[in-house]
Amino acid sequence: MQNKVDVAVMIGSGVPETLRALGQKACWVVLLNGEQRGTAYASRDEALECRAAWQALLRLEQPDSLH
Known part of the structure; x- marks a missing residue:
């Protein structure tokens, strides 16, 4: 199965309270297969750095025949 790693933006009430308390009105999250x-x-x-780390990890976990 091919894994999909995305970055999504969350705004308004989707932003966690801890970030909203710091004045953040938007935040970014990493999605793995949604x-x-x-x-x-x-x-x-x-978030892009985290996405790159997930992508590298997933490449390491693939069977050798898929590289």
Whole structure:
């Protein structure tokens, strides 16, 4: 099965209270096959770094025949 790793933006009430208390009106999350993985990020760059880490991990877990 091919895994899909995406970054999505959440705005307004979708932003966790901890970030809203800091004045954040938007946050970014990493989705693995449509399900959130990990925390919400205050910046898109942080979420993109997390996405890259997930993609690298998933490549390592693939059987050798799929590389």
